[in-house]
Structure formats: structure tokens, C-alpha cells
Amino acid sequence: MGAYISLPTWWQNLEQRYRFVLGECLDCGAYNFPADGACSVCSSLTTFREVEPEGTGEIVTKTVMEEGAPPEFESYLQREGTIGVVIVELDEGVLVPGMLTDCDPYAPERGDRVERTIRRIYEQEGIVRYGAKFRPVVE
Amino acid sequence: MADVYVVGAAQTKFGAFPDESYRTLFTEAFESAVESVDGEFDTDSIDEAYVGTLGVGGRQLGLSGPAVTEHAGLDGTTCTRVENACASSGTALRLAVLAIRAGVADVALAGGFEVMTDMSADRTRYWLGVSGETEWGRMSGMTFAGVYAHMAHAHMSEYGTTREQLSRVAVKNHANGAMNPNAHLGFECSLEDAVNSTSVADPLNLYDCCPTSDGASAVLLANEDVASSLTDKPVRITGTGQASDRVGLFQRQTLSSIPATRDAAEAAYDDAGIGPDDIEFAEVHDCFSIAEIMAYEDLGFCDRGEGGQYLESGATERHGERPVNLSGGLKSKGHPIGATGTGQVVEVFHQLRGEAGQRQVGNLSCGLTHSVGGSGGAVAVHVFEEGWA
Incomplete structure (x- = not known):
């Protein structure tokens, strides 16, 4: 059937799905997302210390998808017409990808401030999967 | 260490072929590759076969290598299926080269295949983009075009690369592909058409994206002893x-x-004892327009950030100083994932032998192929030179 994320796989990372919980490498101090396996900076197979990020950051890159979506998001695309996806540099200095919400996805630009908010991500096998999306910070 | 020669190379047409299967396509490419050898090629002489496929559609996911070589009459030949996403057969080529260099094989086959156009839209969606990072990238809604759209946005923001420069990749490659009878989308397109086409994943539009295709390709390699007899x-x-x-x-x-x-690229240049300035022409992995612009920079054809201007200078056009994607590239020739890497070799083989027909560009003596898996999780680069060692 192609790529597929099982429910147990989804549940293994709920703190990352909801709050982007980072891992600080005990060897080199680098923050990792997701903190899983070797450190992305020093390759050490150490354990990570959990770090709770603020959940805010700046847009580094953005795309607005209009034609085609992963099957998990096809109904969302049909309904909304677009899917905005950003790669955000969290204030802790780590890049994370996420969907835009609560805005016209064409409006936010590189450098704009965004914050995480819990949303319905998609539904599969009759179970709704929740996680974080990004919305513009209202000053 | 043995020297390695390409003695034959061929591909099927790339396109949509509902009457063919992945096996008939592979056999067609293999038979054409055998026919392309100057001398009498003995198919029993193949010591090792490496076949690239992503396995789109499921079909024969396990043992898909032997499934095609048996169909091509090579049922006793040692065969390994190679998967490195869109670089699957670029990687298969490398394994075949290493087998000959190591002396394990005197003759080796590298090839690949994919069938991508025969599924319902629903099923296709499950297969497209499976080489993107799944747990976080795909789960934030990104298609494969979406991933490259982020790269395009980054390149445009950091270096001022323009909408028009992206579109010029499509115009150039379609102009080349229009001369290639094996091309999936063998028509020319105007800059206006390319700039104004429908948005897929902003900033990328339809003409920034290669098609999904069916097809197969095969390359026959030999050490110097065998090659000199052929x-x-x-x-x-x-x-x-x-x-x-x-x-x-x-x-x-x-x-x-x-x-x-x-x-x-650095490893391939070191291996060949040359530098990027020695590369006269190249087949690069232009799955999306931005990918070709980044390839110019990453392969050392121009400085970082200058890929857009380098293209605009005309350097990579058919009669430029370093033609890129004379075959039409993935954009026009097509992109049957597993067949793409060794498909690039077919153009290089013909150009270096002066046999590229109306696409032939003068006397070329040194070319390069560049095969990218996913958005850069795996890359294979090869350098080809005309002449004996």
C-alpha cells in the first residue's frame, strides 16, 4: 500500500507530536529533533536529556500545496484547497516541519514568527491522530 | 584494479505503457542493450547483475531483481535488487563497477525498471513520495514536490534565484527531449507556458516537476580484456x-x-583524477527544476548560489560550453524511478561514441551522470571518458 505510520509508531512520539519535545545530547550538548538514535551533530549513541521547547520560532521555508497531497491529507486538501507546510527554526535553534493553520497559507513569509497549537492532523483506521501545527503569532 | 568499460547501453521508451509489464519492459531494455554491443556479446558471460527498482505499486516487492532477469533469459545469473529510491539504478551501476574492479566479475549488468502509471489515483497517492522522510516530513503534509518546494524557497530567499530561472530548466530540457524519440514528454515548451502553468507546490508549478513514467534501462559493463574483444x-x-x-x-x-x-562528486572526481572543469557534458537529476540548479552548484560547475545565473548564461544549453541533460532529463525524457540512473548512462554512452543522432553534440570525450535518491538521502555520481586506459 505504500508508506504507512502505524498507530503504535505514532504513539511512540506523542510528546514530539504535541510539543516538539527535544533531546539534548549528553556528549556534545546539541539539541535534537526527533531525539532518536545517534546525535545528529556528534553521532554519539548517548542518551538524551528531554528539553521542553517554548513552541515558538521563525519560518525558514514554506510551501503551499495545491495539487496533490499525501493520501492521509487528501480529504483536507479537497476541503481547504491548499495545504501550507513550513519548516520552522524553533527558538531553541532546531528545525522542525509542520502544517500551517489559522491563516491564509500564502500570507506568512520567511522570518515570520509562529507558535505551535494542537490540531487534528488526520484520521486513519477510524482513529483521529492529533498533533501540533503552526499558526502566526499575533502581536 | 581492473578498468571498467561500458560495452552496451539501452533503454525502452519512457512513458505510459498499459500493455507492458515491469518484466517485458526490462527484457526489452536488456535485449536492446545486447544489440547495442559492437561485437558478439555472450549473455552467459554476465557474472553479476544489479537491478534497481523502488517497487512502486507492489507487484513483486521481494526478489524483484531475479524476477526480471529470469524473464530476460538470465535465470542462472547472480542477481541482486538494489533500492536507493530514485538513485536505485545509479547505485546498481556503482555496484557493477565495483564488482569488476574487484575482479569478482569480468562482465556485469546494471539496470533498472519501474511501472508507475497503471494504478488508480487512490493507489498512486500511496506510492508517490514514499522516499520522502515519512514520520515527520510526510506527516506534516508534504508531498515530494513539497519537499523540493522548500529547497526552491530556500534557494530563492538566500540567493535571489527567480521564477523565470526555474522555468528555463524546463524550456531547455524540453527542447532537448523534443529530439529524443524515447522521451515521455517529447515536446517543446515556451518560457511563457512554463512560467504561467498551474501551481503544484508553491513556488513550484507543473513545469517545474518531472512526470511519473514507465520504463526500463540496461547497461553492460566489462573489464578491459573482454571490452577489447567487443x-x-x-x-x-x-x-x-x-x-x-x-x-x-x-x-x-x-x-x-x-x-x-x-x-x-568529490569522490568521483578524485577517483577519476579530474575536476569539475574537465566535465564537458552531464546528465543530472532534474526531478524538479530547482534540483538541476542546485546540481550545477553541488557538482562544481559554478559557485554556490550562482546556479540560476549559470543557467541563464546559456552554458548548459545544447550548444553551450557544458550541455546538461541532452537527453531531455527527467523533466522531458521521463522518470521511471528505478530505470532513471542507468537511463542517464544511455545518453552518455551514445554521445561519447558520436552516436546520438540529431542530439549529437560535436566530439565529446568526458561526461558525468548524477543520480539522486529522495531529496538527497543517497547520491551516485559517475565519470565517463572516451578511450582505452
Whole structure:
């Protein structure tokens, strides 16, 4: 059937799905997302210390998808017409990808401030999967 | 260490072929490759076969290598299926080169295949983009075009690369592909058409994206002893390089470059004892327009950030100083994932032998192929030179 994320796989990372919980490498101090396996900076197979990020950051890159979506998001695309996806540099200095919400996805630009908010991500096998999306910070 | 020569290379047409199967396509490519050998090629002489496929659609996911070689009459030949996403057969080529260099094989086959156009839209959606990082990238809604759209946005923001420069990749490659009878989309397009086409994943539009295609390709390699008995127009693989990187774009050090291309190219240049200035022409992995612009930079054809201007200067056009994607590239020739890497070799083989027909560009003596898996999780680069060692 192609790529597929099982429910147990989804549940293994709920703190990352909801709050982007980072891992600080005990060897080199680098923050990792997701903190899983070797450190992305020093390759050490150490354990990570959990770090709770603020959940805010700046847009580094953005795309607005209009034609085609992963099957998990096809109904969302049909309904909304677009899917905005950003790669955000969290204030802790780590890049994370996420969907835009609560805005016209064409409006936010590189450098704009965004914050995480819990949303319905998609539904599969009759179970709704929740996680974080990004919305513009209202000053 | 044995020297490695390409003695035969061929591909099927790339396109949509509902009457063919992955096996009939592979056999057609293999038979054409055998016919392309100057001398009498003995198919029993193949010691090792490496076949690339992503396995789109399921079909024969396990043992898909032997499933095609048995169909091609090679049922006793040692065969390994290779998967490195869109670089699957670029990687298969490298394994075949290494087998000959190591002396394990005197003759080796590298090839690939994919069938992508025969499924319902629903099923296709499950297969497209399976080489993107799944747990976080795909789960934030990104298609494969979406991943490259982020790279385009980064490149445009950091270096001022323009909408028009992206579209010029499509115009150039379609102009080349229009002369290639094997091309999936063998028509020319105007800059106006390319700039104004429908948005897919902003900033990328339809003309920034290659098609999904059916097709197969096959390359026959031999050491010098065997090659010298088969041809007097030798094409030698003088450099091979491969590199891997993090699968997810967001986990890399840069979003506006493909580090694995730089690493693989450096290894291939070192291996060949040359530098990027020696490359006269190249087939690069233009799955999306921005990918070709980044390839110019990462392969060392121009400085970082100058890929857009380099293209605009005309350097990579058919009669430019370094033509790129004379075959039409993935954009026009098509992209049947597993067949793409060794498909690039077909154009290089013909150009170096002066047999590219109306696409022939003068007397070329040194070319390069560049095969990217995913958004840069795996890259294979090879250098080809005309003449004996």
C-alpha cells in the first residue's frame, strides 16, 4: 500500500507530536529533533536529556500545496484547497516541519514568527491522530 | 584494479505503457542493450547483475531483481535488487563497477525498471513520495514536490534565484527531449507556458516537476580484456562516487543544497583524477527544476548560489560550453524511478561514441551522470571518458 505510520509508531512520539519535545545530547550538548538514535551533530549513541521547547520560532521555508497531497491529507486538501507546510527554526535553534493553520497559507513569509497549537492532523483506521501545527503569532 | 568499460547501453521508451509489464519492459531494455554491443556479446558471460527498482505499486516487492532477469533469459545469473529510491539504478551501476574492479566479475549488468502509471489515483497517492522522510516530513503534509518546494524557497530567499530561472530548466530540457524519440514528454515548451502553468507546490508549478513514467534501462559493463574483444569505441567509467545523508530535509545542515551530491562528486572526481572543469557534458537529476540548479552548484560547475545565473548564461544549453541533460532529463525524457540512473548512462554512452543522432553534440570525450535518491538521502555520481586506459 505504500508508506504507512502505524498507530503504535505514532504513539511512540506523542510528546514530539504535541510539543516538539527535544533531546539534548549528553556528549556534545546539541539539541535534537526527533531525539532518536545517534546525535545528529556528534553521532554519539548517548542518551538524551528531554528539553521542553517554548513552541515558538521563525519560518525558514514554506510551501503551499495545491495539487496533490499525501493520501492521509487528501480529504483536507479537497476541503481547504491548499495545504501550507513550513519548516520552522524553533527558538531553541532546531528545525522542525509542520502544517500551517489559522491563516491564509500564502500570507506568512520567511522570518515570520509562529507558535505551535494542537490540531487534528488526520484520521486513519477510524482513529483521529492529533498533533501540533503552526499558526502566526499575533502581536 | 581492473578498468571498467561500458560495452552496451539501452533503454525502452519512457512513458505510459498499459500493455507492458515491469518484466517485458526490462527484457526489452536488456535485449536492446545486447544489440547495442559492437561485437558478439555472450549473455552467459554476465557474472553479476544489479537491478534497481523502488517497487512502486507492489507487484513483486521481494526478489524483484531475479524476477526480471529470469524473464530476460538470465535465470542462472547472480542477481541482486538494489533500492536507493530514485538513485536505485545509479547505485546498481556503482555496484557493477565495483564488482569488476574487484575482479569478482569480468562482465556485469546494471539496470533498472519501474511501472508507475497503471494504478488508480487512490493507489498512486500511496506510492508517490514514499522516499520522502515519512514520520515527520510526510506527516506534516508534504508531498515530494513539497519537499523540493522548500529547497526552491530556500534557494530563492538566500540567493535571489527567480521564477523565470526555474522555468528555463524546463524550456531547455524540453527542447532537448523534443529530439529524443524515447522521451515521455517529447515536446517543446515556451518560457511563457512554463512560467504561467498551474501551481503544484508553491513556488513550484507543473513545469517545474518531472512526470511519473514507465520504463526500463540496461547497461553492460566489462573489464578491459573482454571490452577489447567487443569494441574499438571504448567508453570507460573512470570515476565512481556515492554518498548518503539524512533522509529528512529538515534534519540537514542546509536546505538550499544537496550535500550528498557534493560528497559523491568529490569522490568521483578524485577517483577519476579530474575536476569539475574537465566535465564537458552531464546528465543530472532534474526531478524538479530547482534540483538541476542546485546540481550545477553541488557538482562544481559554478559557485554556490550562482546556479540560476549559470543557467541563464546559456552554458548548459545544447550548444553551450557544458550541455546538461541532452537527453531531455527527467523533466522531458521521463522518470521511471528505478530505470532513471542507468537511463542517464544511455545518453552518455551514445554521445561519447558520436552516436546520438540529431542530439549529437560535436566530439565529446568526458561526461558525468548524477543520480539522486529522495531529496538527497543517497547520491551516485559517475565519470565517463572516451578511450582505452
